[in-house]
Amino acid sequence: MKKRNETVLVAVIAVILGLLAGAVMMLILKKNPLSAYYNLLQGSGLAPKGKYAGGKSMFSDFSSYIDFLTPMLFAALAVAVALKAGLFNIGISGQMLTGAFLATVLVGYGNLPAVLAKPLVILIAAAGGGVVGIIIGFLKSRFNISEVVSSIMLNYIASYIISFFINTRYVDPVSRQSKEIGQASRLTLHQVLVGGFRYDFALGFILAIIAILIVRFIFDRTVLGYELKAVGANREAARYAGIRVNRSILLSMGLSGLLGGLAGATYFLGYTASIQPKVLPSTGFDAIAVCLVGGSSPVGIFFASFFLEIIEKGSTYMSSQAGLEAEIASVIMGLILLTSACSSFILAKVSRRRVEGRGSK
Amino acid sequence: MIQTIIINGMSFSLPLFIMAIGGIYSERSGVTNLALEGLQGFGAFVGALAGYIAGMHFGADSRVPQAVALLFAILGGMAYSLLHALLCIHFRADMVISGVVVNILAMALTTFLTKSINRTVFGAASNKIDLGVLPRITVPGLSKIPVIGAFFTNVYPFEAVIIVIAVFVWYLLYRTSFGLHLRAAGDNPAALDAAGVDVSRIRYLAVMMSGALSGLAGICFAYSISAKFSGDIYVGYGYLSIAALIFGGWKIMPTLGACMIFGFARSAGYQIVQKLGLPSSYSDLVMILPYVLTLLLLVFLAKNSQAPKALGEAYDKSKR
Numbered sequence: 258m259k260k261r262n263e264t265v266l267v268a269v270i271a272v273i274l275g276l277l278a279g280a281v282m283m284l285i286l287k288k289n290p291l292s293a294y295y296n297l298l299q300g301s302g303l304a305p306k307g308k309y310a311g312g313k314s315m316f317s318d319f320s321s322y323i324d325f326l327t328p329m330l331f332a333a334l335a336v337a338v339a340l341k342a343g344l345f346n347i348g349i350s351g352q353m354l355t356g357a358f359l360a361t362v363l364v365g366y367g368n369l370p371a372v373l374a375k376p377l378v379i380l381i382a383a384a385g386g387g388v389v390g391i392i393i394g395f396l397k398s399r400f401n402i403s404e405v406v407s408s409i410m411l412n413y414i415a416s417y418i419i420s421f422f423i424n425t426r427y428v429d430p431v432s433r434q435s436k437e438i439g440q441a442s443r444l445t446l447h448q449v450l451v452g453g454f455r456y457d458f459a460l461g462f463i464l465a466i467i468a469i470l471i472v473r474f475i476f477d478r479t480v481l482g483y484e485l486k487a488v489g490a491n492r493e494a495a496r497y498a499g500i501r502v503n504r505s506i507l508l509s510m511g512l513s514g515l516l517g518g519l520a521g522a523t524y525f526l527g528y529t530a531s532i533q534p535k536v537l538p539s540t541g542f543d544a545i546a547v548c549l550v551g552g553s554s555p556v557g558i559f560f561a562s563f564f565l566e567i568i569e570k571g572s573t574y575m576s577s578q579a580g581l582e583a584e585i586a587s588v589i590m591g592l593i594l595l596t597s598a599c600s601s602f603i604l605a606k607v608s609r610r611r612v613e614g615r616g617s618k
Numbered sequence: 619m620i621q622t623i624i625i626n627g628m629s630f631s632l633p634l635f636i637m638a639i640g641g642i643y644s645e646r647s648g649v650t651n652l653a654l655e656g657l658q659g660f661g662a663f664v665g666a667l668a669g670y671i672a673g674m675h676f677g678a679d680s681r682v683p684q685a686v687a688l689l690f691a692i693l694g695g696m697a698y699s700l701l702h703a704l705l706c707i708h709f710r711a712d713m714v715i716s717g718v719v720v721n722i723l724a725m726a727l728t729t730f731l732t733k734s735i736n737r738t739v740f741g742a743a744s745n746k747i748d749l750g751v752l753p754r755i756t757v758p759g760l761s762k763i764p765v766i767g768a769f770f771t772n773v774y775p776f777e778a779v780i781i782v783i784a785v786f787v788w789y790l791l792y793r794t795s796f797g798l799h800l801r802a803a804g805d806n807p808a809a810l811d812a813a814g815v816d817v818s819r820i821r822y823l824a825v826m827m828s829g830a831l832s833g834l835a836g837i838c839f840a841y842s843i844s845a846k847f848s849g850d851i852y853v854g855y856g857y858l859s860i861a862a863l864i865f866g867g868w869k870i871m872p873t874l875g876a877c878m879i880f881g882f883a884r885s886a887g888y889q890i891v892q893k894l895g896l897p898s899s900y901s902d903l904v905m906i907l908p909y910v911l912t913l914l915l916l917v918f919l920a921k922n923s924q925a926p927k928a929l930g931e932a933y934d935k936s937k938r
Contacts, residue, residue, distance in 0.1 A: 409857045410909040421902040584730035591723035602709040
């Protein structure tokens, strides 16, 4: 219980420091940080805007925010699952692309009815991402190749190969992206008209909540979760205790890749309906920040995503209102990431202060 | 054809090599450095900006802006590397996480600043700083030698700079007491500490060296392959050079070999696409060659890697 409080405290400190640093940057650029931050809330449908276009309301913005949030939940869970076993999966972008591309080509361009197409998209994307994860895990356990290096290499390999196929076969000549998939296989019910307003219903969001609960159950209540945590805490000790370390590495990377594939499905076959060639989705990297701020616990990740994604989602609206480049959102994310990377240091300072406080009484 | 492969291969291998030497410095001192990618990008940004501004004050034929760019890229990379050093050495952050964080921040910061500065200072909405490609030089005489002559034909001036610096840093690492201290910091920091040398100071200097050399590499890529600074500079060359130094067993000369393999594989691939008359989208397939090669090489070499013994561990005096 006490440990959880400390994790929350560190996360809050990291976010506040990041936001403060961002505010300083805005002040240097002679912009008002308070109104810029309020713009972020408005852009995510958490605060009312001054005026809305026809068919739009705060709630339709919010529904689109949930749609945007869903891939991040999966991606951050993917980071957490690997991190529990002491592995750093920075290849989520590549796993997202692989899973999503396979699902797009195999299902998205077909004409299956929605009842069949949607589950198939989920299965194929999960399998595609999972296979990439298992490759990374295999290279790590069999050949001792740093998972960071191999996952980055696979990111670029996946990105270039997919961009090759998109450019040669599936390109939309106008948008220069892959052709849009059919609505039947899309995981988001896009711009549905209800009571005069248009909403995006993210079906993947329900799946993400289920995934959070499942991962939580695996870690807290199963032998598998215990073994993964043991491998993460001390690989040699785990081996000595009879845990099959190589199997654990494969499993955790496979599971992580599977979640990465689902992130890809909900992003490229949900939030968007096409893939941009040669671009690695930033969700895969931002997920590291979300996971660290969330203390790599499934529930923590839910809250961390909910708060941090406001910055990314609201940035477009903020950019148009405040005249700031939308990229400042990534800078603020980076700063939050920076402070949460120092979490053990912050934690040490906090607990030392506590001990000293007790001593003086 | 072989001549073109050598010429283009070397102009890619050498920046990769100098960046890998930076990585060797940092890692031999015990600081895992995945931040090379961000360091080269940040260095290139600072250099490109300085070169662009200098270019407005000198004539089109002047070489001064390019020299200014090179110098500022080195300084910029060095300054930004302090962040990684601070996180790893002072704040005792996980070195792998710190490296990745430093990269993500560099990417965000430089693309944001490029856009902001273009709009507010130069009054143009643009996400890049145009630099152009450096003029190439052919060494008279030497370039006439068959095959080997290609190494002296159409070279970028920075290639000579890199070779001079590489010789210097090789000497510094293997033949001076500073180099000995640096290598000791990565293998047995406690012994170094007992000998009265400040381990943290050595590690700070080593990381700064990696920042300086990566910045140099970054501006070389900006002045050759991309002809500009933009977000496109982050295509994983930093990680390639890490693979090269692992392949080279954390030693400078074998690492040069690895970098040359990457460079030649890349330029040979381009030549093949051109010779077969394939459409330009096929170059995407060539682009994966260095990455695939990295994975294959690591499969054969990572198992018996000779990594510095204390690599990745923050030095804790109290544990001595």
